[in-house]
Amino acid sequence: MDAQTAFGPYGFGFGVVSGTAVVLAVLLLGGAFGMWRKHTDGRVRAVAPTEAEAEPQVSPFSRFGEMGERATIVQFSSTVCAPCRAAKVIATDVAAAVPGVRHLEINAEEQMDLVREFGIMRTPTILVLDRRGQLSARISGVPRKDELLVAVDDRRFEDI
Amino acid sequence: MASNHQPAAGGQIDARGPRFGAGITAVVLAVALIAGPHALGTALIIVQLLAFGLGSLVGPQAQPYGRIYAQFVKPRLAGPVPLEAPEPPRFAQTVGLVFALVALLGAVVGSPALFTIAAALALGAAFLNAAFDYCLGCEMYLLIQRLKHRTA
Numbered sequence: 139m140d141a142q143t144a145f146g147p148y149g150f151g152f153g154v155v156s157g158t159a160v161v162l163a164v165l166l167l168g169g170a171f172g173m174w175r176k177h178t179d180g181r182v183r184a185v186a187p188t189e190a191e192a193e194p195q196v197s198p199f200s201r202f203g204e205m206g207e208r209a210t211i212v213q214f215s216s217t218v219c220a221p222c223r224a225a226k227v228i229a230t231d232v233a234a235a236v237p238g239v240r241h242l243e244i245n246a247e248e249q250m251d252l253v254r255e256f257g258i259m260r261t262p263t264i265l266v267l268d269r270r271g272q273l274s275a276r277i278s279g280v281p282r283k284d285e286l287l288v289a290v291d292d293r294r295f296e297d298i
Numbered sequence: 299m300a301s302n303h304q305p306a307a308g309g310q311i312d313a314r315g316p317r318f319g320a321g322i323t324a325v326v327l328a329v330a331l332i333a334g335p336h337a338l339g340t341a342l343i344i345v346q347l348l349a350f351g352l353g354s355l356v357g358p359q360a361q362p363y364g365r366i367y368a369q370f371v372k373p374r375l376a377g378p379v380p381l382e383a384p385e386p387p388r389f390a391q392t393v394g395l396v397f398a399l400v401a402l403l404g405a406v407v408g409s410p411a412l413f414t415i416a417a418a419l420a421l422g423a424a425f426l427n428a429a430f431d432y433c434l435g436c437e438m439y440l441l442i443q444r445l446k447h448r449t450a
Contacts, residue, residue, distance in 0.1 A: 146336040153334040172430035
């Protein structure tokens with residue numbers, strides 16, 4: 139195979155330079171995204187309490203299992219989700235370690251209405267509900283155990 | 299070594315296999331991009347297309363790069379085997395298959411832009427998988443389901 143057949147009309151020339159530039163750009167962008175993602179993945183983000191302090195209605199999650207007296211860890215999972223199992227291990231560990239905390243797992247594919255209502259973009263996503271069943275924190279990705287332990291103790295969010 | 303090709307108990311596979319395969323995929327796609335949509339680049343895209351096709355239509359245990367891992371790399375690794383379900387890597391292979399088909403189409407109809415964009419997206423996904431264990435196809439999965447749900 140001569141250079142023109144293998145690399146096109148310019149031979150081993152302009153095409154190779156621009157192709158290399160594309161490869162470098164992809165690796166650079168991918169590297170930056172991957173590092174940003176590694177930094178933010180699994181972090182607990184506090185959710186500001188809603189204005190209305192009215193008695194909460196029946197939680198849309200209560201039909202998936204018993205809600206925790208202190209907090210409920212609601213995990214959205216799906217079939218195509220490698221890290222969901224690791225997330226489940228951490229969530230059940232936390233639920234077992236802290237009295238009054240329960241873990242519920244929801245198959246996102248079967249509950250698309252809840253996925254839309256709570257703006258779930260990927261699995262695993264974890265919603266932490268406080269003792270009243272109100273959303274107090276959310277975690278996208280495999281949760282960091284130390285942060286989840288703090289998040290289920292919902293007094294932390296009284297100052298926020 | 300035949301036992302290395304078999305999925306482990308419960309249909310689970312060695313999670314390191316797909317990640318190793320993503321590394322080879324990234325190298326193949328990078329060379330294809332550098333070579334451009336001509337004889338060499340197109341040949342590499344076809345090689346990659348076949349690898350994605352086997353991984354997607356048959357399953358991760360049939361993926362040629364996964365076979366290389368099972369045959370030559372895995373026997374050298376010590377320690378516990380991290381297991382995962384085969385569905386996520388299989389879905390990622392399907393997403394890769396679509397990108398590779400579009401890149402091949404670009405080469406065949408003489409559109410360097412189409413070839414480059416499709417191959418670059420596939421390279422980005424493979425690189426993220428190999429370097430960060432980030433499965434782009436899996437992350438897209440729920441978003442695709444949401445779009446389907448909206449139109450349903």
